[in-house]
Amino acid sequence: MEQLIRKMKNSLYKGFIDQSNPVTGQFKPKLLSNKAHENVLSTLLQEMKTCETFTFSVAFITEGGLATLKTMLFDLQLKGIKGRILTSTFLNFNQPKMFKELLKLENVEVRLTGVKGFHSKGYIFEHKDYYSLIVGSSNLTDSALKANYEWNVYLTSLEDGEIIHHFKNQFEEAWSEAIPLTIDWINHYNLNYEQQPFIKQASSNVFELNTDYLTNSLSDSLTIQPNKMQIDALKQLRTLRENGAKKGLIISATGTGKTYLSAFDVRNFTPKKMLFVVHREQILKKALQDYQKILGGHPDDYGLLSGNSKDTGARYLFATVQTLSSQSHLQQFPKDEFDYILIDEVHRAGADSYLNIINYFEPDFLLGMTATPERTDSFNIFELFDYNIAYEIRLQAALEEEMLCPFHYFGVTDYERNGEIIDDTSTLQHLISHERVHHILEKINYYGYSGKRVRGLIFCSSKQESHALSAELNTQGLKTTALTGDNSQFEREDAIRKLERYELDYILTVDIFNEGIDIPFLNQIIMLRQTQSSIIFIQQLGRGLRKHNEKEYVTIIDFIGNYKNNYLIPIALSGDQSMNKDNVRRKTVNTDYIQGVSTINFEEIAKKRIFDAIDNKNLKLYNMEFLTTPYKELKNRLGRVPLLIDFIKNNSIDPEVIFIKKKNYFDFLLSMNEPITYINDYEQAVLTMFSQELINGKRIHEVLLVQNLIEKNKVSKTDYLKLLNDSGTYSNKETIDSVENLLSLNFFVKTAQKTYGSKPIVILENGKYQLNSELQKSLENDQFRELLEDIILCSLEKNKRYSKQTPLTIYEKYSRKDVCRLLNWSSNEEGTLNGGRIKMNSCPIFVNYHKTDNDNLEVKYMDEFLSTDIFKWCSTKNRKVTAKDIAPIVNSSVENTSVHLFVKKHNGEGKDFYYLGEVMVDSDSAENDTLMDQGKVYNVATMNMILEQPVQYDIFHYLVEE
Structure with a gap:
């Protein structure tokens, strides 16, 4: 206790008297504003995780704000940790449905204060030996906890401290006079709430007039303008064409407005005749409607070419690939009939039906659009479009630009029966057992949804499970239907219409809704199948990411079993394709990388299953078979053999992962059957040394020296020291001695010295450094020189994450x-x-x-x-x-x-x-x-x-x- 008091005194001295006082940061007062690396939410979760009890006094709470804490509250419930929440009805901000969500929290007692003008925002946490407190501007809303510019002070206090007594006394006084939250109270509040037509809760934690009751809407008369992403993409498309390009590829996350983007570009291009090609008639009709909003004109300018429509004379023709690809329909058009052709979902273009169309027509410009250009077969989409990527925006960037609906992802535990996890590898009997269905319903109910009623999509592992589970859910009072590839287009569209009209609660499916379907009103997505591919995972998550005026966010509930592929979940959510195990662990532990108000939450047991998958010794993560796919994808994208630096620049696998299986990149390229120039044994040994020891970038002193010696043949020690200084990195005699020792190979044990060529790489003579004579001659081999310089570039790039002022960087x-x-x-x-x-x-x-x-x-x-x-x-x-x-x-x-x-x-x-x-x-x-x-x-x-x-x-x- 004495040590605790001493540390707290020092922290208060630093916080309120002298900021230069060097003390531990555990009890240091600090400002939480959401603008630094630490947001209010992460601090709140940290305190909840370590506290013995918690007390919240907040005027305003939203469902989204509550959702950010639900996983933590569930884990605390399992540990027997309880808390209290005091809130209000001030300004009718809090919605009746939110109060119902509060009732689901079994370990939290909720009361409602009658204090007039109650507007407090405070969070108190009782720990074993001390209290911590967050007080300031943040209500319990997702925007206030993660995105808004807020001012909150974080303080710690011992139990006898006056500040904590003041807050606790204030709270207890209000708590004693408050009334418990009950379902009867909510029903009564709901009646009064619905009679307040002019005030409603806005998603950004402010108030606005409720004009929902107005019968006239102005939105239809507003001109649709391109968003930031579309403006940037349109500029790049224009630049492509000005440089003579005849083709272009747009890679854009689901829900970011690709169809509108293409319509804007068509408007800029002003074609005499345009062709829009998709794979499904349902998408075709929606695209036509969107184009009419952007381009305007007479209805007769627009036409369909599909099973039932043959409007071939229309200026803007929208065709299904199935109809257009047949020779009888293709041949009716001259090859230059269309001066602008657009292919939607172009990752499908490797199929003969698409290639028949693309190879037949000769447009002035061909545009392809997709959210996922990566292919599981060997077809190269990038080559098809002359490697012209006009624009690319993935999930993280789209969230940051607020193009998509925010989401709250919950990785939850699947049902366990007699110590055995029931997941999609189990028998059908166990998958639809009463116990598992009850477990699923518990989780669905607990994590909830945004909106007045659920409109959900459930991805199952098989047709049998989807039908059987739908039947079982219907016996539990839900209204569901199962859709598979066996259902007709009409049946699919009819089910979506019923879901939109609340005639269905859920559609259960296998894979048919992975892509190419627009259901913007979805407010809950359930994943009951293991993640086999990060691409499919994002496709399925993306079904709910379109914005809709009846939802603030979409809830994603992922049931995590004992799958070997669980490591793909953080990979998919973060977009980190490095395949570096440590990166995957970090993205599971710390999910602050997700942008905006979206959050990623794993129940503790589910998180452990992901760690188990990462640590599995039999994991194929570093097998050659696993490395081959990202290599081929990158080669397809670039149209050439990638360099190692290309993997880093294109957010692909970490080059260090390659060297777990192969001693150097030359060795790897040989295994890929690439035609490369011969490199002798010594050159390979040098590449191996740099690949195994220096590419990690943990110290750049060695590679900076070698990089200069490649360019200048000799470098004086004085110039080398100046080079280090100019690079902003540290240098001292001990470090320079260490660099010389390592590049002489004396640092390594005998077996490693032999592997690395058995002779000094760099020699110091008369105060000047130079490469050994054999290595100088090897630099005349362009292939070797390129590979060596490539490793150096990677090392310099990877060094950016490390401190330049100290040899070791904390948390690396x-x-x-x-x-x-x-x-x-x-x-x-x-x-x-x-x-x-x-x-x-x-x-x-x-x-x-x-x-x-x-x-x-x-x-x-x-x-x-x-x-x-x-x-x-x-x-x-x-x-x-x-x-x-x-x-x-x-x-x-x-x-x-x-x-x-x-x-x-x-x-x-x-x-x-x-x-x-x-x-x-x-x-x-x-x-x-x-x-x-x-x-x-x-x-x-x-x-x-x-x-x-x-x-x-x-x-x-x-x-x-x-």
Whole structure:
């Protein structure tokens, strides 16, 4: 407690007296505005995750705001953590349906205050030894928690602090006079709410006039204007044509207005005759209507060419590919009949029906549009359009530009029966059992939807499941129907109409609604099938992302079972295609990358299943078969053999992933059967060294030197130091010695030296650096030089994520070998670097936090986080605090030794550890202890290490939780 009081005093001193006071950040007062890296929501979730009880006093709550907390509230319920929420009816902002959502929270007591003008916004969290408080401008709305410019102060206080007593007393006074939330109260409130025609809740956390009751709408008379994305795309299309291009490709996320974009471009182009080709008649009719809104003109200018319509003389002709591709219909048109042709959903264009059309006509301009140009077959869409990508906008960017409806994604646990997960790999009998259906309905009800009634789409794993589950749901009082590829177009359209009119609650389907269907009123999407492809995942999620005036957001509920492909979920949601396991873990732990008010939420058990999939030793993530697909996709996009830097620039696989299976890129290209110039054994050895050791960008000193030597043959030591300075990176004698040592290969063990060519890469003579003579001659080989310079470019690019001022960057991951190099040790001592080792006034501590059965250990060491900024370290066996290798660590503060803490969750993560920063060893806490291993007692030393700054909450909880 004394230490806690001391840290809190120091934090308050920093917050209110002197900001330069160097203290731990755990209790530091701070401003939460949603404009920095830390938004109000992430802090709120962090406090909820670690609290013992919570208290909210907020005037305004929206369903979207509540949705952002529902997963956390569910996890807290499982842990027995309860809370209270005090809210109001001030200005009739809070909707009756939102109050019903509050009633679903079994671990939260809700009351309604009668205080006139109640407008508070405060969140109090009781922890074991202290309280924390967020108070300011943020109500419990998704915009206020994540997107709006807000001012909230975050404070901490001990129980006897006056500030927390003041807030608690104010709350308790209002709470004691408030009335409990009940269904009867909601029904009564609803009657009064509906009688207030002039005030309604706006999505942006403000108020506006409710003009829904007006009979005249002005929207139809407004001219439709292009949005920001469309304006940029139209400029690029114009530039393409001015440069002589005859073809162009638009890659645009579902719901971003591709059809309107094409209509705007047609208006700019003013063709004498235009052809619009799609694969489904339903889309055809909608596209025609959209074009009429943009282009105007006489109705006779527009025509259909499909099964029942043959308006071939229309200026703007909309045709289905099935009808137009037949020779009898194609031949009736001259090849130059249309000067502008557009192909929608052009990723389908590898089919003969599409190619017949594209190869037949000779337009002045051909435009293709798709949300997903990637193909599972070998057909190259990019080549078809001469590699002219006019514009590309993916999900994250579209959300940031507010083109799409926000979504709240919930990764939930599928039903477990007798310890066995029931998911789409189970028998049909178990899939539709009463228990699983009840579990599904519980989750659907808990996570809810935006709008007055549900209009949902459920993706099932098979036709049998969709029909059987639909029948079972209907017995539970829902109105559902199943649609599969066996249903006619009329049956599909009829079901959608019924869903829109609330005659159906859900449509259950397998794959027929993955793409090419526009259902903007959908407010809930349920995924009951495993994720086989990130592309299909986004297609299915995208069904609900179109904006609609009857929903503020769409709810996505994904039932996660024990699937090997669970790792694809964070890949799909983040758009990170690097296939780097650590990146996938981070995108699961920290979902702040999602833009706008959208959120991604995983129940704890569901999150663990994703981690299990990532850590699965049999995962195909790094198999050659798995690497082949992104390689071919990138080659198709570029129209040439990709360089490694191309993978980075195009958000494809991380080049380091390639080198898990192949020693260098030349080796990889050979396995891809690419015709490349011969490279001798020594050149391959140099490429291998750079690929395995330097491409990671964790230190750029070596590659900067080699890059200059490639250009200048010789570089003086003075010029090299100036180069480092100009690059903004650190330099000192120890680092320069380390660089020279590594490039001489002396840093590496003998086997690695042999693998890397057995001779120094760089030689220092008379104060000047130069490449060895064989390497200088090898640079005359253009293929080798290109591959070497490619690795250097990748290293420089990857280095952007690392600090240029210090050798180690907090929260990045490092192997033992990396640390030996970055701490300037003369040799790689990773094989013997267990426990702690002091060398060159530095001591790295490596901790494998969860020792599992895979570690062949029955003993559990006492390594433990006591808090986010205190770590209890346990030495290796047969050690005491007075041991010659332990005593210097205990006394490191006195002896001016830097102690660095590296932690990984378990061995399933591989060789890399999270760097958690420098620590100060609390020498007073050092003590001898014992542990038992296979019936034998061993001495160990333990001590507390105080981190310079607390571990950020997402990484902390990831490391600590089993």
